[in-house]
Structures are given as C-alpha cells and as structure tokens.
Amino acid sequence: MNRFLIPLGVFALLAVVLVIGIFHSPDKGIIVSPLLGKPAPTFALPALLEEQRTVSTQELKGRWYLLNVWGTWCGECRAEHEMLLKVKQSGTVPLIGMDWKDDDVQARAWLVQLGNPYETVVVDRDGRAAIDWGVYGAPETFLVNPAGIIVYKHVGALTDEVWTREILPRLTGAAVKS
C-alpha cells in the first residue's frame, strides 16, 4: 500500500459525504415550521382593498387556502408574482395575501400594475400577525386546509416545481380521500 494514497482516500470519503450533503440540502434550506400540522394562528386584520372591512381567520375556515406573505419592498415577491397569477388562473385554490410591513398606497399600486392574484389581501402593518405565523422573511406561503390546519409551508418564491410537487398533490390527495 502506498502511503501517499492515504490523503486521496480520505478526500474521496469526504467527497462522498459532501455529495450526500448536497442532495439532502434542498430540504435543509427550509426551516421546519413548528406550526406544521397545527391550527393556523388566528388574526383579524384590515383588508387592503376594501375600506373598513376586517378579515379574520374565522371567515377563511371551511375551505383550502394559500396564505402568501409579501411586500412591495421585497424583490423576490416581484419574481414570484407571475406564478401567483398562474395559480389564480388555475382556479385550484384561493390565494390570501398578507401584505407585510408595507405602505398601503404602494401596495395598491403594485396590485394595479402587476395584476392582483389574491382573493383578499390583509394588511399586517406592524408585523405582529407575521410573527404569530413564524414568518422570517418574505415571500413565504402557507397551505391551510378546511379545518384550519397548516399542512405545508414554503419559504422563498413560489415556483412551478413547488406548486406541482408539493402543493397540488396535497390538494388533490385530500380531494381523493374525502
């Protein structure tokens, strides 16, 4: 045995660990939310587009919805917007927007300019509700079932891949079961 081969062998082992690590990493970027499988935190927040109206989690119960946390100050949200419009077009599940720490005027302008994918947008001006939901950066998307339980959480921009791989199966799977 050539002792000069030892470093190469050790490195090969290390490389295997790193390769395994990298194939695991897609799930690691997501911080597992302690809220998964738990009832969605309640809120009663003003609606962005309808004056004087307050939307509460109570009203949302009884059907599936996606809660999408966004803000006009968030660049990734702009990147995500097109996907959200596609979701709306598909008509599979209603989108509820949570406008996080934002300026109302700018937020309305954004929806006029880029199109409004949301059924309702609630305003979380001081970020209290977002803290309850464990939001740590926009955009974040939560899938909530008719019983008001959070079944899935996605951190970062919603993509086609996430939609078809994670969200649709959960929606259709539930439809088949019921």
Added chain:
Amino acid sequence: MLPELGHFALILALLLAALQAFFGIAGPAFARERWTRAVTPALAGQAVMVVTAVVCLANAFIGNDFSVQYVAHNSNTALPLFYRVTALWGAHEGSLLLWILLLSLWSVAVAIRSTSLPPNFAARVLGVLGVVSFGFLLFTLATSNPFVRLDPPWPDGQDLNPILQDPGLAVHPPILYTGYVGFAVAFAFACAAMLEGRLDQAWARWTRPWTTVAWAFLTCGIALGSFWAYYELGWGGFWFWDPVENASFMPWLVGTALVHSLAVTDKRGLFKSWTLLLAILAFSLSMLGTFLVRSGVLVSVHSFAADPSRGMFILVFLILMIGGALSLYAWRAPLLRSSAGFELGARESFLLFNNVLLVIAAATVLAGTLAPLISDALKLGTVSVGPPYFNPTFMLSMLPLTALLSVGIHANWKRGRLKDKQRTLLLSLVAAAVLGVGLSFGVYTGGHVLTPVGETLGLWIVIASLVDPIDRWRRGLSLSRAIVGMTIAHLGLATAVIGLTTVQSFTVERDVALSPGEVTQVGSYQLRFEGVKPIEGPNYSGVGGTFLVTRNGAPVAVLTPQKRQFWVQRQVTSETAITFTRGNNLLLALGDDLGAGRWSVRVQIRPLVSLVWLAALIMAIGGAVAASDRRYQAAKVPVPAPTSAVPGQA
C-alpha cells in the same frame, strides 16, 4: 452597454485563462518553448479582462443601474456612495468576482517576480493558477453571472443587507480573500514541483514568502471578521465556531503548519512530501470553505445566498481540483526522498510536533463543522455542534503547542542537545509562572483552573522568544528579518493566548431593564440610562440611547448604542457601543422598547478582549517582516545553461 461589456470581458477572461492553463502546463511538458513563452501574455490579457469586468460592475453600482439584477438586489439610490462601492462584494456573485480579481492580481504578482525562477517552473506555476482561474470564471459565468439584466429595470434597488452596511465590510472580505487566494500560489508552486518531479531547497525558498504573505492576510482577515461580528452583530462574543468562521480558520491552521514545515524544507531539505501535502491542503480547505458557504449545505448565519445548483458545480470543481492534485501527489511524492535525518529534541522534531498538533486542530474543527452533515446523511438526526465541543478539543491541541513552542525555539537544527538550554528554559518558565499566577490572582480574582496555566504559557512564550534575540542584540550580532519576523509572530501568539485565557475566564454578561435616570451596577461599572432619542440616517431611522458610564464615581465614557430600522429592507439592526478602558472592553446593545421609556439593555464586560484582535495584527506584522527577508530577494538562480536537463517527465 457597459454591463454587456463586463459580461463579454468575463467570457474573454475565461478563454484567456484556458490558454494560460494550457500553455503553462503543456508548454513545459512537450518542451514547446513558444507555448511556454505565451503563458505570461495570456495571463496579462486575463487580468486586464477581469479588471474590466470589475470596473463595469462597479460603474453599474455607482451609477445606480437597476437594470442589472445584482445591483437591483444589493443597492439602492439612498445607499451612500461608499457602500454602493463595497456592495460590489456584498453578495454571492460579486464576492466571486472579487475572488477572481484577487486571483488574477496574485498571478500577475507571481509573473512579475518569477523572472528569477527557471522558465519552465514559472510557466507551470502560472499554468496551475490558470486552471484555478478558469474554474472560478466558469463557475461565475455558468451559475452566478453578476451582469444579468432585468427587464423592465426596477425603479429602485432592494438595498444592501443592512448588517453589511458597515466599514468592516469594506475591508473584511477583500483581506480575507487575499489570504484565501494567496494559498492558491503555494498550491500552484506545489503542483508545479510535482509536475517537474523535483523539489529542492530552492523551491521552498521561492514558496516561503508567498505563503507567509498569504498567511498574514488571512490572519488579518479572520481577526477583522471577528471584530466586525463583535461590534456589528452584537451577538455577545468574538468567535462562535460558526461554519463560515471555521471555513476560514481551517486553512489558517493548516497554513500555519505550512509556514513552519516550509522552514524545515528550506533549511534542511526535509519534510518535502509533507510540505507538498500541506500546500495542497491549505488551498483545498480554502476552496472547501467557499463550497460550504456558497452551497447552503450547512446552515449558517453567513449563508445569504445558498443555492444547491451552485453547490453542485463547486463540488464537482472541488473534486476535480483537489482530487487531481492529490492524485498527482500520490504519484509523484514517492520520488521525493530526503536523505538527511534528525535527532529527537532537534528543532525539526519540535516543528514536526507543531505540524501534527496544528493539523489535528484543523481536523477536529473540520470534524465538528461537518458533523451535522454526516449525522444527517447517516439519518442519525439533526445535531448541532457548538462551543462545548470546539473549545475543549481545540485547547487540547493548543496547550501542548504553546508549551512546545517555548522549548522548540531554543532547540538546534539537526542535533537534540537541549541540555545546554536547560537553565534558560527553566528560568524563563519560573519567571512566567510567577507572573502568570500573579496576574490571574492579583489583578483578576478567581477564574478557571486553566487561567493561571494559560497566562503562564503565554508569558513563557514572551520570555522564551525574547531571550535569544536580546542576547544577539547585546552582543552586537545582526538579526535577520526572518528571525525578527518570527519573534514578532510568536509574541502575537503569546498575546492571543493571554487575551483568550483572560477573556474566557472573566467575562460578565448581563441583560438589564432600565428606565430613564435609573442607575445599575455591572461588574465594577455604574451605568446611568439617560433615555433614548430618535435618529435619522441616510437610509434608515431609529433611536439612540445615551448611557453615562462611571467607575467608583469617576466618569469613564458616554455610550450611545443605536437601533436602526432600514427603510428598504425593513430590517432592524443593533449598533453596539463599545468603550475600551483599562484593558476592559465594555459593550452596550439596545434591546427592546419595554414601554414607558423603559428599555432592555445588554451589557458585556470582556477584559483584554482587544488583545485577541491585536494579537492577530502582531502576527500579521511578524509575517510581513519575515517575508521581506533579504534571503528571498536574493533567491535569484543563475540563468540555467541550455544543457540543464529539466527532468520534466521523470
């Protein structure tokens, strides 16, 4: 137009780097002199193109060109000009570009100074550097192009991450990267020597100054990062064993071993294959660091931009580069036999211990850093490894290292006649012990069992390293810069040992809630909270608190920590306030508004913590002085006669 020019320049740089690599390696291998001579022009072209790309990107930042995605993501019109420039390396794409720029500059420096090297050898060094440049340029262009345009352009940018809006960011990454990248030069020298199949003492003499300078930069870079984390992040410490910190610390440990092992190869022609291995490892660990930071494999506070596809690319590059170098090593290292020997107790044996201990330390850090990954891969559950693992394991190898240093610098080369120095060593140890124990029980009271041990070892290094130089100086003998530099660097280490021991044993941390006018006692200081006032910055607003610090009634300082809310990213940062008095480091950070004027405040007193950063600076100065020694300047070899058969293919 300019962003496209920058993009085009990067593509040209990639092609030129490929030529540089090809000519540099193939020229000497096939004895084509014209190819060999073409390396330098290829490198020059590559460097010009890289500089052009950097200038184009800087221009986009300065001119607020938000049609460039990278600029739109990391800058804003309200961002001050200074930070618009430093934002260039504030995120992934730009930091890679900085890496590439520094690599080009190092390569140019090598090319300029390589006139004293045998032409074939110089070409091979530049060729290997070309391979590294090529890999990083390809990585940038394929996965992380900073010149991608946005259509339509954003009206304004998303701003630079607020915690990076600090003068620390301006200097920390460039200096750290200069160190990282500098190890590429040692790596290239090692690969060139292996390609030649020959390694002599002259090789070690050429490699030494480059390695020492890179090491000095890395030392400074790590210390700056630590200092920045201390005052900007306000986490309450100067070192967290975070994966990214470890990523910079591992090459430093191995680099330190390399600096010492090169000394043995230079003076005695020993440790040849070991030196080669260390040169490969030091740079491999630098690249591994890049991989860990950029791939998102490990969750870290630093991973601002984690992306698995990028990780895959770096991993493949890493495997080719390091795997290639280690294969070359397995093939060529057996050729490098040393005939000389040495006795136990000779300086060589101490340097061997030094190397082994440093490599063990690096290995334990690597194991701790990768443990979460391994445990996850083996489905053993998520583990997190922190200071309870790192602190004791690290100390286990560092304590003997510092003790052996004091003895080792008095040992002779080749012969183990330590008996002659027995008296000096014993006397210096006794003096250090008296001072060390006095310091830990006299000035500070109590503390850990290890406090007097650490202080004694630190002081022993001080006394032991000064004995010889002072003796020579008194006898009117000359002192070479190499010796002076070494002594300074060792004094730096002593400073670090003393500082670390003290700060670990006597830190006071308290969280207090204060109303305006209220006074609290922390350690030997009294803090009077004067209340908070609103503040306005160029791109943030916030509040600033005022605290009157006194000690036994005598005023010490007025501290004004702030909390800033940045407009664009809505992020709140805490600006700590620090005062240095009588060796104590008092840090204040504003916590939360508790209502009715009450605020929670974090107070930390860390005695002698400044010594830790000062130590790094001293070490770096030592390295710089040693690297400027005349021996390396005069290392010109006579122009080789045409008959000097270079054993290219042995």
